[in-house]
Amino acid sequence: MERLWTTDFSSSRGEEAHSFAVIVRNASAGGRYAVAVYPDITEDSTLVTDFDDHTVAAINRDLRASISAENSNYVYFKVLRREGEYTDVQLETPTTGDFWSKYSYRLSRGKIRLLRGMRFGPIFGLTVAVLPVLAGVLTIRCFRRLFRLHHQPSG
Numbered sequence: 001m002e003r004l005w006t007t008d009f010s011s012s013r014g015e016e017a018h019s020f021a022v023i024v025r026n027a028s029a030g031g032r033y034a035v036a037v038y039p040d041i042t043e044d045s046t047l048v049t050d051f052d053d054h055t056v057a058a059i060n061r062d063l064r065a066s067i068s069a070e071n072s073n074y075v076y077f078k079v080l081r082r083e084g085e086y087t088d089v090q091l092e093t094p095t096t097g098d099f100w101s102k103y104s105y106r107l108s109r110g111k112i113r114l115l116r117g118m119r120f121g122p123i124f125g126l127t128v129a130v131l132p133v134l135a136g137v138l139t140i141r142c143f144r145r146l147f148r149l150h151h152q153p154s155g
Contacts, residue, residue: 018114018117019037019038019039019040020037020038020101020103020105020114020117021035021036021037021038021091021093021101021103022035022036022037022038022041022047022048022091022103022105022112023035023036023047023048023059023077023089023091024036024041024045024046024047024048025045025046025048026044026045027044027045027046028044032062032066033048033058033059033062033063034062034063034066035063035091035093035094038112047112049107049110049112051079051087051089056077056078056079059076059077060074060075060076060077063076063077063094064076064094066094067094067095067096068096076091076092076093076094077089077090077091077092078090080104085108085109086106086107086108086109087106087107087108088104088105088106088107088115089104089105089106089107090102090103090104091103091104091105101117101118102117102118103115103116103117103118104116104117
């Protein structure tokens with residue numbers, strides 16, 4: 001289902017401007033990592049363009065702490081690929097609500113380009129729930145029909 005809701009922007013040449021979530025370092029929050037909407041990054045935030053394993057762990061720690069005090073190991077941010085001059089990353093926005101988004105973007109020489117985007121909402125949940133319900137109903141009907149055929153009195 002996730003693939004059906006994903007929009008691929010990797011083939012666009014940048015003619016269209018898209019807003020999407022990115023990782024920033026927020027000076028007013030003591031240098032913590034946070035999520036901001038690109039290209040509307042506030043002046044007290046700096047786009048994070050360089051990631052090592054320690055930085056990725058710190059980013060995920062700060063993102064988890066931004067929505068919950070509980071111990072969690074959920075990975076909101078990860079590096080997908082490093083190839084020479086570019087790095088592809090994936091970011092899922094942390095939230096406690098029903099609406100969230102997941103974006104993949106490429107960082108290359110200080111520039112950023114959206115690769116894929118997906119926004120979740122209640123429609124996604126309903127769509128995902130409908131398919132298993134339909135499969136369950138069809139399975140029950142098929143088994144009932146087979147059971148009736150198998151146990152019909154021979155006459």
